[in-house]
Amino acid sequence: MQNKKVTFIDWGLIDYQEAWDKQEEVFNKTLSVKHENRVNDTSLPTENFLIFNEHPHVYTLGKSGKPEHLLLDEQALKEKEATYYKINRGGDITYHGPGQIVGYPILDLDNFFTDIHLYLRTLEEAVILTLQDYGIEAGRYPGYTGVWLDADNDKARKICAMGVRASRWVTMHGFAFNVNTDLSYFNHIVPCGIDDKDVASMEKELGYKLDIEEVKNKLKTHIADLFGMELV
Template sequence: MTVDHTHLPQIAGVEWRREDTLVPYRDALAAMQDRNAAIHAGEADELVWLLEHPPVYTAGTSAKEKDLLDPRFEVVEAGRGGEFTYHGPGQRIGYVLVNLGKRARDVRGYVHAIEGWVIDALSDFGVEAWRAEGRIGIWTRDIDGGEAKIGAIGVRVRKWVTMHGFSVNLSPDLSHFGGIVPCGISEYGVTSMARLGRDVTADQWDAALGRHAQAFFDKLEMACPTQ
């Protein structure tokens, strides 16, 4: 795996890792589990890990069998919250492993902070995005005028150390989402930066996350952040 600190923020106690090749999902999951335990034991820094996977469907703890419509790719039980999600090339993943036990012990606030981080990064490319009450994920206005999901959120917290994180659709093959009901929500579509006319590379996206990273980490010190 390639470690590249170019254009990434320097935040004390946090390692930033960027991958420029596809990382198999099972390998990433095993690595996250090991790092989670090491962080809890005080043997490793916290981690923000930015990468992409080969095509895969992952099942969260609330996944329903009926929402797996066409298992054309490998299906992996992820252990995170949520339902079925697709990961594949052109979709940038952010795995965030931080110790909430040393910050505000507020899981809901942590999820809110991740959502805000992604929304702020999207705004750097002129994409207005928002949270939607009762619908997990990051939403925006699609080219047909309707709401569509551009980012997914799925986390797990073990002994107050987080795992998993978020994904954002830069330029994936959107037809691959047709094999599942993404996050159990069938009424709305899925979109991407490319579909919205934004040509955004992984490097550019990672740099945007870096610009807003300090604000994200600052929010983790507060219980129930509202912005």
């Protein structure tokens, strides 16, 4: 039986390593329930989580990424008060920092739909609808994941990056949505391995700082509606 209940948690500003460890713990627990069900022919329900947080300045490199896409050495990282991690999601290098909504849906897609392509498109759609709520027209850029502004012309710039990991239809990692993000930190990487496209934030587009809690609430509601979740 599908369990569409999803526990929403906001970890606030949290160290990247601590958040990664906590994610792994939840992810592995869900996998062990699925393993138990398969081995013992039981039908214990799996839990789902939607986790929002912000991180102190950090660069993360995905499995398909190139280390040379980080343009800072150790000393320069210290000067920028930033950390760097090689991690187990898909995708290349990206930046996380204060003023950015980082979302970690840890879902058993057997509870929703077993299609990773559709999963990514649905997360993108939730961000697109949230931006629409603020009068920002956004869309997709052919051949790339994430959410883009002016995707149909040479001013294309990314406002939300995505990189996920999935095993037995259980997801972790997720998206990074630039709300009030300090975009200068993107100057020190080749974002997502794309060297000819700019990055954007809601603050830069609208010319004022957003109430990030309000943006989170709108985004959370759109995600829940699109996936048919019952948030608890």
